[in-house]
Amino acid sequence: MQPILPLTFILLLAVQSPAIAAQEPGIESQDVRALKSLQLLDQRMHTTGYRLVSANSEFCTETVPHFGILLHDLQQYGDQEAARLALGFSRPIAINAVAPDSPAAIAEMAAGDGLIAIDGTAVQDVAIDAEKLADEKPEYRRIAAVKEKLIEAAADGQVTLAVYSGGANQLITLTPVKTCRSQFQIRVSAKREASADGDMVSISSALAEYVRDDEELAAIAAHELAHNLLKHRERLNAQKVNRGFFGQFGKSAKRIKAAEIEADRLSVWLMANAGYDSQAAIRFWTRYGKQHGKGIFSASTHYRWKKRVKLFEEEIAKMQQMEPVAGKYAPPSLVGGEPE
CATH class of the missing domain: 2.30.42.10 (PDZ domain)
Structure with missing residues (x-):
């Protein structure tokens, strides 16, 4: 055998x-x-x-x-x-x-x-x-x-x-x-990682295998899509953010973390509008966080998993207080609301 x-x-x-x-x-x-x-x-x-x-196309500028x-x-x-x-x-x-x-x-x-x-x-x-x-x-x-x-x-x-x-x-x-303008791909890799470059959302094969269901896969994809929709790469480049070793410190780390927080907040709105259970983001990061600490990235640029879960809970609570229009919730960060 x-x-x-x-x-x-x-x-x-x-x-x-x-x-x-x-x-x-x-x-x-x-x-x-x-x-x-x-x-x-x-x-x-x-x-x-x-x-x-x-x-989510009606909320995208491109x-x-x-x-x-x-x-x-x-x-x-x-x-x-x-x-x-x-x-x-x-x-x-x-x-x-x-x-x-x-x-x-x-x-x-x-x-x-x-x-x-x-x-x-x-x-x-x-x-x-x-x-x-x-x-x-x-x-x-x-x-x-x-x-x-x-x-x-x-x-x-x-x-x-x-x-x-x-x-x-x-x-x-x-x-x-x-x-919305964005592509998606599976990248063959033994590492559990995901990324967004402004146009493409990439999720590694190892991470795609790790998720328990399509709801959790959507949670990861929605987070990376949020980076593209919020033009984080363009914004961080304009701010001359260092993405190397020194990007883990000072202003660069602070700006990268702010982008990660924005993407987390937007992701659950994108999920809900697509008919996915936004609670899957909580389930995924709770399980992943307990096993791996901060999550996919173990750097100062990302919240620890408990804080990420709290962000998701806050955004889901906001949605629950709203009346959807034609089954959709208008994400504040895409329709003129100030990112937090």
């Missing part, structure tokens, strides 16, 4: 070390299992992110068109044969996930459907601006260019996609919905 390996270890092996995988007997099946597990995490993250950005699909490219995987087998690629660029109740879901699109063309432009003919995409790894530039083309096409209000699905080519016309 083969030993059962931790999922994160298998993911790291399959995604980051294809050369090692090819040398180990029996490892190919592990690659396939790992990629399938990674796809499940991607699908959970995509569903959670879509719910958060679509439900919105983008969204169809509810997550694309991926065969060439972004180290072992392309394993990826083709595990993930059901029918074309080099395919759908990795479809968010429930999204335009793509209504059109009955599904993971594995191959993307052939966008408004008549074949995906292989989509221009790749090497200078604009210089920060992307080479294997991710094509998918980044295709995603950008999809957003540009959506500006006209409708997009016609040529897809390969169910053994045949189809034309599907989609009307996008407006969502």
Whole structure:
């Protein structure tokens, strides 16, 4: 009997070390299992992110068109044969996930459907601006260019996609919905961590595995999304905040902590509007805090878990005193209220 390996270890092996995988007997099946597990995490993250950005769009100053699909490219995987087998690629660029109740879901699109063309432009003919995409790894530039083309096409209000699905080519016309501007991804890592860079919310595979349910995953995603919606990276950069070792002291630490407090407060409003139980933030940080002290980050820039829980309780109490409008609570920090 083969030993059962931790999922994160298998993911790291399959995604980051294809050369090692090819040398180990029996490892190919592990690659396939790992990629399938990674796809499940991607699908959970995509569903959670879509719910958060679509439900809160009316409170966001920046919105983008969204169809509810997550694309991926065969060439972004180290072992392309394993990826083709595990993930059901029918074309080099395919759908990795479809968010429930999204335009793509209504059109009955599904993971594995191959993307052939966008408004008549074949995906292989989509221009790749090497200078604009210089920060992307080479294997991710094509998918980044295709995603950008999809957003540009959506500006006209409708997009016609040529897809390969169910053994045949189809034309599907989609009307996008407006969502808050933010993307979501699972980053393969054995560390439990999460981050936001102003556009992308990243949650490590280890942390996504640690959560007990989708409600807790939403609590983490909502906190990081709050950083993006409140433009914390831009604000901290403008204040010349040091994010290195010296950022743990003085004005930099104080400003980073203030941003973390704002994100905590906003996160439970974002969760509630998306239909998630805001109490999940309390449950997650209580459990994580008891096990790991301050939480994901053990620095002076973050409150200890008991103070974080108190912040959540205060914000939930505020919501309970309000009457929702069409089932939504207007977050004070997004509609003109002063961040605390």
